[in-house]
Amino acid sequence: MPTTIAIIGAGAMGSAVGQRLIQGGARVLSFTEGRSQRTLDRVRAAGIEPAAIADIAKADLIFSIVPPAEATGVARRFAPVLSAASAKGTFIDFNAINPNSMRDVGSVLAGTGWDICDGAIIGLPPKPDNAGPKFYVSGGSAAIVDRLAALGLRAHRVDGSIGAASALKMVYAGINKGLIGLGTTMLLAAAGSGSAASLHAEMAESMPELLARFQRSIPDMYPKAYRWVAEMEEIAEFLGPDDPGAALFQAMAEVFSRIAHDQNADGRLASTLDGVLAGK
Structure with a gap:
């Protein structure tokens, strides 16, 4: 059964990352409520499945890839459904936020039972003719890097806890x-x-x-x-x-x-x- 990954924020980066993950054998969902027709078209063109918030919480991995100002709001919105989920996965915040903001995100999600990782994406969105950006991760399970690499991402571990990748x-x-x-x-x-x-x-x-x-x-x-x-x-x-x-x-x-x-x-x-x- 393929790994199911949900992407919150299917903009240019998120949709391209989703497409790369699909190429790596994953099933990819995206929360599209309230998004523009342009975003919906981009999601479908990438092979990503539009999904409701309850379905997002059933994923094995969740990537948050939104503008920095929205990162904490995303955590607050999803915390209740993640807490209620019967199976617990890994939530990775890949947003361009500072370590204090990342720790706020971690605090909001701390009681959900999910493994919370701090992430950073460095580089341009992946395309068929390039290797794509690097995905740095700190905090959470040490196995996450190998898991991401197996899905086709250039994943690297950053020494330290939540906040290290954001730094x-x-x-x-x-x-x-x-x-x-x-x-x-x-x-x-x-x-x-x-x-x-x-x-x-x-x-x-x-x-x-x-x-x-x-x-x-x-x-x-x-x-x-x-x-x-x-x-x-x-x-x-x-x-x-x-x-x-x-x-x-x-x-x-x-x-x-x-x-x-x-x-x-x-x-x-x-x-x-x-x-x-x-x-x-």
């Missing part, structure tokens, strides 16, 4: 997405100051690898910017009020918020960035 996600995302936010800020500044062409020429000569990275990662960020706002706030909280870097990531949240608003408006900022990246 890894915070520092990695701070470097990776923080760099994208920094590039976005300075490219817009270059356009506003009339130095865009000169900046592009200089980067092409002295930092070609970074320019190429920005040319890929900044346009890829536009539709995701709204989700990165809360992630930057999670990183700021992770650093704490005594770390001057916390203010930097609060500012990064504003940068991505600005891009998110631009995506819902006329796209002027995205057009400006595209122009600078193209050397125009």
Whole structure:
């Protein structure tokens, strides 16, 4: 009998992960109540079965892959049905939240009888032509990594209890997405100051690898910017009020918020960035 895995949050990442799990021999469900037709179409296209909340609680494994601001709310909503489930499985929070937020999730789910794991996904959604992202797990049963690997995921154990995998996600995302936010800020500044062409020429000569990275990662960020706002706030909280870097990531949240608003408006900022990246 195949392993049944339920995914809460079948967005671009969740649906792609579900498809990879199906390829690995699993049966995959997704809680789709209240989701858009676009999400329902994505779920069905991936071979994932839409399911009611009661059916989610019957799964062997549950993955929570939602925007950071929704992670604790998901735990609260599902805690009663997980407690009532006759069979207990493993719940893995794969959200981009800081260790304190993850411990809150763990506390909410502590009395359900389920094995609770802290997870982090690093990398882009899996596609047929790539190995997919890495799935880091801490806390819970030590056997979970082998279980995920057997289903086709690149799973790794992080030493430590709940919070350790989330800490890894915070520092990695701070470097990776923080760099994208920094590039976005300075490219817009270059356009506003009339130095865009000169900046592009200089980067092409002295930092070609970074320019190429920005040319890929900044346009890829536009539709995701709204989700990165809360992630930057999670990183700021992770650093704490005594770390001057916390203010930097609060500012990064504003940068991505600005891009998110631009995506819902006329796209002027995205057009400006595209122009600078193209050397125009």
